[in-house]
Amino acid sequence: MSDTKTFVYINRKAPYGSIYALESLEVVLIGAAFEQDVKLVFMDDGVFQLTNNQDPESIGMKNFSKTYAALGDYDVNQIYIDQQSLEQRGLSLDDLQALVYEDEDDDWAEKSSIHLVNREELSEIIESADVLLNF
Amino acid sequence: MSTLHTVNKSAFERNSLESCLSVCKANASVLLIEDAVVSALQNTTISEQISAAANTGVKFFALSEDLRARGLSDRRVMDEVTLVDYAGFVKLTTENDRVQNWL
Numbered sequence: 542m543s544d545t546k547t548f549v550y551i552n553r554k555a556p557y558g559s560i561y562a563l564e565s566l567e568v569v570l571i572g573a574a575f576e577q578d579v580k581l582v583f584m585d586d587g588v589f590q591l592t593n594n595q596d597p598e599s600i601g602m603k604n605f606s607k608t609y610a611a612l613g614d615y616d617v618n619q620i621y622i623d624q625q626s627l628e629q630r631g632l633s634l635d636d637l638q639a640l641v642y643e644d645e646d647d648d649w650a651e652k653s654s655i656h657l658v659n660r661e662e663l664s665e666i667i668e669s670a671d672v673l674l675n676f
Numbered sequence: 677m678s679t680l681h682t683v684n685k686s687a688f689e690r691n692s693l694e695s696c697l698s699v700c701k702a703n704a705s706v707l708l709i710e711d712a713v714v715s716a717l718q719n720t721t722i723s724e725q726i727s728a729a730a731n732t733g734v735k736f737f738a739l740s741e742d743l744r745a746r747g748l749s750d751r752r753v754m755d756e757v758t759l760v761d762y763a764g765f766v767k768l769t770t771e772n773d774r775v776q777n778w779l
Contacts (some may be wrong), residue, residue: 555686557745558711586686589714592747599741606747630688631719631752 547578549670552587556606557597562590563605565676570608573615580666581612584623587676588630591622591637606638613642618654621666625659680772681706684779687715687722692778697725702733707760707768713742716757723754730756739765 550569556562573579583591595606612618620640627633634657643649658666667673681704687693693715696706706729708716715722716738730736736757743753750759760768769775 554689555711555714555746557742558684558686586689586711586714589746589748594749595745595747597745600745602745629721630714631717631723636747 545576545578546671547580547669548572548672548674549580549582549666551582551584551667551673551675552590553585554676555586555589556595557600557602561676562587565674566605566608568674568676569612569617570615573612573617576616578619579617580619580621580669581617582621582623582663582666584626584663586626586630588622588626588632588637591640592632593636593638609638609640613640613654616642618642618652619656620654621656621658621663623660623663624657627657678703678705678772680704680768680775682775682777683708683712683715684710684777686711687725688720693722694725696776696778697729697734700729700734705735705737705768705772707765708736708738708742708757709765710739710742713738713746713748716743716753717748718752718754726754726756737764737768 550565552565554561595604597604640654641651642654644652681696683693683696685692726736737760738757740759740761
């Protein structure tokens with residue numbers, strides 16, 4: 542099997558209040574081992590998953606937000622943030638982690654994995670999926 | 677006689693805060709916990725509803741531990757919302773006659 546499929550993961554929940562955000566991240570990391578084309582979408586409350594300076598020790602949870610920074614090393618470097626969701630929540634890209642990867646086709650230059658998208662672009666991303674996974 | 681309302685779901689995703697505010701008395705307190713703390717941020721599509729209720733006398737609180745967990749600093753929280761820690765949560769339950777949990 543050498544077929545590569547496009548996997549699109551749609552993340553729409555805030556972290557810590559439910560298990561969805563952590564489960565999604567774990568599935569993405571497991572899936573990354575199969576060298577597929579992977580796209581992550583963060584929309585609605587999912588944008589809160591990527592906020593800077595998370596510190597859930599005092600509510601007895603593990604800070605898994607640091608793991609997102611490893612995605613680039615697993616060739617997961619197509620990360621799409623819905624602009625409308627950010628605006629509705631009084632947030633901007635500055636409130637989110639900077640996620641980067643090294644581009645092997647460009648002398649390992651460090652590039653941003655994050656792309657700000659509108660709803661029209663999001664619908665194209667969903668259309669591009671062979672497999673859609675929702676969290 | 678007063679009621680403490682606790683809300684634990686994001687107002688961007690569920691209508692529990694809206695339902696809460698629709699029945700909330702002016703002397704009530706609303707405590708935002710867990711994912712509901714995201715509803716306390718400034719300049720959102722929700723902030724106007726909170727301001728309006730606060731203007732009628734409803735007191736708003738948010739659990740600081742849940743804000744910190746989500747990387748949301750105190751500075752981002754609306755002026756109408758007072759931050760409390762877990763001890764403050766307990767105190768609120770004792771200061772009110774009953775607790776309504778909008779699960």
